[in-house]
Amino acid sequence: MSFLAVPLLKLGWSQAKKHKAKKDAQKYQAQNGVYPPTYAEQHPMSGYPAGATPGTTIHFDPEQSKTANLTSMFFSGLRFLQFVFGLTVIGLYGKDVHHDHSEKHAWHSKWVYALVTAFLATVTAAIHLILPFVMRKAKSGAAQLLLPQFVWEFVVTVLWLTLFGIFGKMYIGAHPVEKGDKTDDAISALGDASKITRMRHAVYVDVVNLVFWVMSASWVLVRWLKSRRSAVSSEFDAEKDGQI
Template identity: 60%
Template sequence: MSFILVKLLKIGVNEAKKRHKTKKEEQKFQAAAAAGFSQYNNDQYPMSAYPTGAVPGTTMHFESAPEPMSKRAKLSFMFISALRFLQFVFGLTVIGLYGKDEHHDHSEKHIWRSQWVYALVTGFLATATAGVHLVMPFLMRRVKNASGPNVALLLPQFGWEFVVTVLWLALFGVFGKLYIGVYAVESSGSGSGSGKRDEAVTSTAPSSLGDASKITRMRHAVWIDVINLVFWVITSSWVLMRWLKSRRAAATEDVVDDAEKGNKF
């Protein structure tokens, strides 16, 4: 009888030890899980992100992390950035081409011709605008919580780019009328050369268009004007499409909000 009691007592003690050990392991696991969750929260929302004066029980809202840019958006950004760079370079080219002749005429005759002044103003405005668009993305990255360009500025931006596009179109019309079809020759011999070139040269007074080097340079400048016109048509169309897309998105959000409000009532 005593042997059976001793046996039962040993079994009870062993069971109690097992339960105590299991309970300790569960407490350790819960403590480790709580510590890991606290560390995760501290990493996600550091103490510096909490507002000053926050006390336990205060309801706080944290902004979600911005969504990563899609592959299509990255390609579009790279394409437009390349166009802006080309606009900047070709704008400087126009300033150099027309500025050389304007400087020479001003130093020799002390006059400013309106066509060349208009070309310089157009080139300067286009170059400055392209430079701002090149620098702006890097400045936006340095601004805290800057998720992207303001949608409200898309329409004014399109208006300005449309004005620049019209300036390029007018510049091409002015100098295209003067220099397209005019070819520079070193000698004015009437017996050699093609009929088209001789007719083009002799039909225009050389004194009004300049010497052979100037005519050649201005003919090249006209095609540079065309390239600039194409660049600005593309970027202004892109800004217009972004504005229309933002309007459609805003209209869709308004419809969804109205529907949600209707369901609540």
Template identity: 50%
Template structure:
């Protein structure tokens, strides 16, 4: 019995040694050895981000229902600005075109009207394309700073557009508001039984350089189109100003919250 117990103990110890020998051996790391660090290819880093940079991802808040409706309304206004600008170019450009056909020098007032309509049309077209351009700009922590830089020159330019529309309305309004051709004033003249005064007023208007009856009627309508354009550009310039104020406040608040953020520059806001 004693010999059997010895043999069993020897067998168990040999089995433990064999099992320990088959297991993988782990060595303690040498603190003096410079182990290679896993690399990350520089081409995989986002633009402007270096290794070790503390990247921050700012989620753009979803647009509210009121914001979406306002954006849709302003898009419609921009489209109307484009259409009415082309209308002004067509109304005044007709006289400029006829002057060139007759080898006459076009009136400077009509040329100014065509220039104003052309500038307004191009500006409205740019504003319709601008949202697609802004989508290509990465939204991040410097989004409000980008808006302040863009919206301020935009507001200044729209104020200039409003001033030239007001000038155009003043020039042609003083010329054609209250002036009627014989076709439009025939009904009123028949009621007052003063056909002779109607013919004399139309002849006087022709002598004063306002043009024939068809031109007078067309210019009277053009004046009110100028007024509609002025109102629309006042609306959009006010909207741009409010957006600039909102973006500037948000940018300043972000600078106050994190002055070390390189995406903001308080001196340029």
């Protein structure tokens, strides 16, 4: 039994010290007019969702939080793919523009349009990859940016759709031919076999980019509609409380 005595004595001594320290702290607070913070001070209303009032029961759904995190991760990955495929388009079409520049030929407007579209999309995707880290402390104002964001996403989507229409009409029905084969003037005007093959691949990449931007624009639109619905609901509750 002696081996239990020493641990018990140590435990009792530590508990006595803690109890004495607590009493001393309470005595000091009473003498100096310092009191522990109230529940309202520890849990201010600013930390609760908008529209919450005393007596409101707030439920936190872990499944909903998990879904929100997965959705955020999915669209972060989508932004990354938009960035990568935008750079791919710049590489595919930029080769011809660089060739025209080095040979001092006139730049083709369709290829320049492709580069401008890909550049705008790539910069937009890069901004959206960085923006969440910059606006962590500005979530209250993020909802106000959803409508301008959707307008710009819609513009970029239309640019990709136009790009696909231009080059799809030119190259989807075209097939590369080897030297010595008979070919018409229309096919010859599109370039050699390597250029036609590269442009056909570029058209498929354009389609992928178009799908990506339709997805992101739709997501932004849904978020904006939800924020509008939440704002209208909060205003209605505030008016109802004011009438009561």
